[in-house]
Amino acid sequence: MAYPYRIRALTLHLSRGLLENEGVVEDKMYRLLEARDLVESGLGIEVDSVRVTLPNTGDTEFFEILEVVARVKPEEVLVSMGNIGSSSSRLKEAVGEAVSSNLYIGILLEEPTWDASRRISKLIHDIAEEDLGSTTRVGVNVLGEPIYTPYYPLSYSPGDRVSLTASLTYPNYLREAYQKGGVKGLGEAVENAGLTALKALGEATKSLEAGLGGVDLSVAPWMEESSLGLAEAVAGVRMPRPGFAMGVRVVNEVLESVASKIGLAVGFNELQLPVAEDLKLKARVSEGEITARDLARLSGVCLAGLDLVVVPGDVDGVAGLILEVAAYSRAKGRVLGVRVIPVEGAQPGDAVTLPRFGETPVIPI
Numbered sequence: 001m002a003y004p005y006r007i008r009a010l011t012l013h014l015s016r017g018l019l020e021n022e023g024v025v026e027d028k029m030y031r032l033l034e035a036r037d038l039v040e041s042g043l044g045i046e047v048d049s050v051r052v053t054l055p056n057t058g059d060t061e062f063f064e065i066l067e068v069v070a071r072v073k074p075e076e077v078l079v080s081m082g083n084i085g086s087s088s089s090r091l092k093e094a095v096g097e098a099v100s101s102n103l104y105i106g107i108l109l110e111e112p113t114w115d116a117s118r119r120i121s122k123l124i125h126d127i128a129e130e131d132l133g134s135t136t137r138v139g140v141n142v143l144g145e146p147i148y149t150p151y152y153p154l155s156y157s158p159g160d161r162v163s164l165t166a167s168l169t170y171p172n173y174l175r176e177a178y179q180k181g182g183v184k185g186l187g188e189a190v191e192n193a194g195l196t197a198l199k200a201l202g203e204a205t206k207s208l209e210a211g212l213g214g215v216d217l218s219v220a221p222w223m224e225e226s227s228l229g230l231a232e233a234v235a236g237v238r239m240p241r242p243g244f245a246m247g248v249r250v251v252n253e254v255l256e257s258v259a260s261k262i263g264l265a266v267g268f269n270e271l272q273l274p275v276a277e278d279l280k281l282k283a284r285v286s287e288g289e290i291t292a293r294d295l296a297r298l299s300g301v302c303l304a305g306l307d308l309v310v311v312p313g314d315v316d317g318v319a320g321l322i323l324e325v326a327a328y329s330r331a332k333g334r335v336l337g338v339r340v341i342p343v344e345g346a347q348p349g350d351a352v353t354l355p356r357f358g359e360t361p362v363i364p365i
Contacts, residue, residue: 002044003044003045003046003196004170004172004173004176005168005169005170005173005193005196006045006046006047006048006168006169006170007039007045007046007047007048007166007167007168007169007197007200008048008049008150008166008167008168008169008220008222009047009048009049009050009051009078009150009151009152009166009167010032010035010036010039010047010049010050010051010150010164010165010166010200010201010204011050011051011052011053011150011155011164011165011166011167012028012029012032012050012051012052012053012162012163012164012208012210013053013055013148013155013156013157013158013162013163013164013165013213014028014052014053014054014055014157014159014162015055015157015159015160015161015162016055016057016159016160018162019054019055019057019061019065019068022068022071022072025068025069025072026072028052028162028208029052029072029073029074029077030074031207031208032050032052032077032208033050033074033076033077034207035050035164035203035204035205035206035207035208036050036204038203038204038206038207039200039203039204042203043196043199043200043203045196045200047200048169048222049078050076050077050078051077051078051079051080051150051152051155052073052077052078052079052080053079053080053082053150053155053156053157054069054079054080054081054082054157055082055156055157055158055159056082056083056084056146056156056159057081057082059088059089059090059094062081062084062090062094063093063094063097065081066081066097066098066101066103069081069101069103070101070102070103073103078104078152079103079104080103080104080105080106080152080153080155080156081094081098081103081104081105082105082106082146082155082156082157083105083106083107083108083141083146083154083156084105084106084107084108085107085108085110085144086107086108086109086110086111086116086119086120086144087110087111087116091107091119091123092123092126095107095123095127095138096126096127098137099127099131099134099135099137099138100131100134102137103137104137104138104139104152104153104155105137105138105139105153106138106139106140106141106146106153106154106155106156106337107120107138107139107140107141108141108144108145108146109140109141109142109143109144109322109326110144111144112142112323112326112327112330114319114323117319117320117322117323117326118315118316118319120140120319120322121315121316121318121319121322121342122315124138124318124340124342125313125315125318125342125344128313128341128342128343128344129344132341132343132352132354133354133355133356135339135340135341135342136276136308136339136341136354136355136356136357137152137153138153138339139152139153139154139337139338139339140322140337140338140339141154141335141336141337142322142325142326142329142335142336142337142338143326143329143330143334143335143336145335146158147267147268147335148165148213148266148267149165149167149216149266149267149268150165150166150167150216150266150267151167151216151218151220151267151268151272153337153339154335154337161211162208162209162210162211163210163211163212163213164201164204164205164208164210164211164212164213165201165213165214165215165216165266165267166197166198166200166201166214166215166216167197167215167216167218167220167267168193168194168197168215168217168218168220169220169222169225170189170193170219170225171219171220171221171225171226171227171229171230172224172225172226172229172230173189173193174186174189174190174193174219174230174251175226175229175230175233177189178230178233178234179233183234183250183254186234186251186254187254187257187258190217190254190255190258191258191261191262193217194215194217194258194259194262194265195262197215198212198214198215198262198264201213201214201215212264213264213266214264214265214266214267215262215264215265215266216265216266216267216268216269217255217258217259217265217269218255218267218268218269218270218271218272218303219251219255219270219271219272220272220274220277221272221273221274221277221278221281222277222278223277223278223279224279226278226279226280226281227271227272227273227278227281228273228278228280228281228284229280230251230271231244231247231248231251231271231273232244232247232280233247234247234248234250234251235247235248235250238284239281239284239290240284240289240290240294245298245300245301248271248298248301248302249301251271252269252270252271252301252302255269255270255271256269268303268334268335270302270303271302271303272302272303272307273295273298273302273307274307274308274339275295275307275308275309275310275360275361275363276308276309276310276341276354276357276358276360277308277357282359282360282361285361285363286351286361288348288349290363291363291364291365292306292309292311292321292340292363292364292365293321293324293365295309296321296324296325296328297324297328299324299325299328299329299332299336300328300331300332303336303337306321306324306325306337306338306339306340307337307338307339308339308341308354308357308360309339309340309341309363310340310341310342310343310346310352310354310360310361310362310363311340311341311342311343311346311362311363311364311365312342312343312344312345312346312347312348312362312364312365313342313343313344313345313346314342314365317365318340318342318365320365321338321340321365322338322340325337325338341354341360343362346362347362348362348363348364349361349362350362
C-alpha cells in the first residue's frame with residue numbers, strides 16, 4: 001500500500017540511566033535505524049528522519065555526555081541534547097559545543113525579561129557570525145517548560161524511561177482532504193494518518209525495547225509539502241490578508257479534536273509555519289508584505305509562529321521578538337518556540353542559502 005503521507009520522524013527519548021553506558025547509547029542509535037527499516041519494509045511507509053533526544057542534564061554532566069554522543073552517533077541519526085536554562089552560567093559554552101558538534105539544543109527562557117532575551121539574542125548572533133547553518137539547530141522555548149515532542153529543536157526527554165514518538169509529513173494530503181470533504185474530511189484525514197503513525201510506533205518499538213510515547217499531529221511542511229497551502233485553502237484568502245488567522249485556527253481545532261480522540265497524542269498538535277521549510281511561505285515572504293512581527297503574532301493561533309525566519313542582524317530586535325512570542329505563549333498557556341537566523345549586513349529582500357533548507361528570503365523585523 002502506498003501512503004499519501006510520510007512519517008516525518010521517529011524520535012527515541014532516552015532515559016537518564018542509559019547515559020552512563022556509552023555502548024548502550026550507541027546500540028540504541030543503531031537499533032533505531034533498524035526500527036526505521038522495519039517500519040518502511042513492514043508497513044510500506046517512508047520515514048524521513050530518525051532522531052534521539054536526551055534528557056536535560058546538569059552543566060558538568062552535559063559536556064561529558066555531549067562528548068560521548070558526538071563520538072558514537074551514526075551520521076543518519078539526528079540528536080538533541082535536550083534543553084538548557086537561559087540562566088545557566090555555561091549557556092554560551094553548552095549551546096556552542098552542541099551546534100558545533102552538529103547536535104540540536106533548546107534554550108528554556110526561564111524569565112521573560114529583556115536581560116534574559118538579550119542574552120539569548122546575543123548568543124544566537126554570535127553563532128550566526130561563526131556559522132549561519134548552526135543557528136537552525138537552536139530553538140528558544142519561550143514558556144520555559146520542557147515539552148515532550150518529536151519536534152526539534154525543542155524536543156526533550158523526561159528521562160524516566162525510554163520511549164518512542166513520531167510526527168508526520170502530510171500537508172498536501174490534508175489540503176486535498178479538505179478540498180474534497182471540508183472540515184469533516186480534514187478531520188478524517190488527520191485521524192487516518194495519526195492511526196498509521198501509531199501503528200508505525202508499535203512496529204518500531206518491537207526491536208527497541210522502548211515504550212510507546214505517542215504521535216504529535218502537528219502539520220509541518222517540507223518544501224512542496226506546504227502548511228501554508230493548507231492554511232490558505234481553509235482560510236479562503238492568501239496570507240497575510242485579513243481572515244487568514246481564522247483558517248489557521250480552524251486547522252488547529254481539528255488537530256485538537258483528533259488528538260483528544262486518538263488518545264496517544266503528545267507535543268504541540270498545531271499548524272507549523274517555518275519559513276525556510278515551506279516553498280509557498282518563502283514565496284509569500286519574498287512578496288514583501290510580511291514582517292517577522294507579523295509571523296510572531298500568528299503564534300497566538302499556531303505553533304512557533306516565528307520559526308526558521310531570516311532577519312537582519314539586530315540584537316535588541318531579535319530579543320524583542322522573543323519577548324513578543326513569549327507574551328502569546330503565556331496568554332495561550334502553551335509552549336511556543338522561536339528559531340531566528342540573524343544575518344549581519346543583510347537587508348529585507350535579500351536571500352541567504354541555509355544548509356538543508358536552501359535559499360531563504362530575509363524579512364524585516
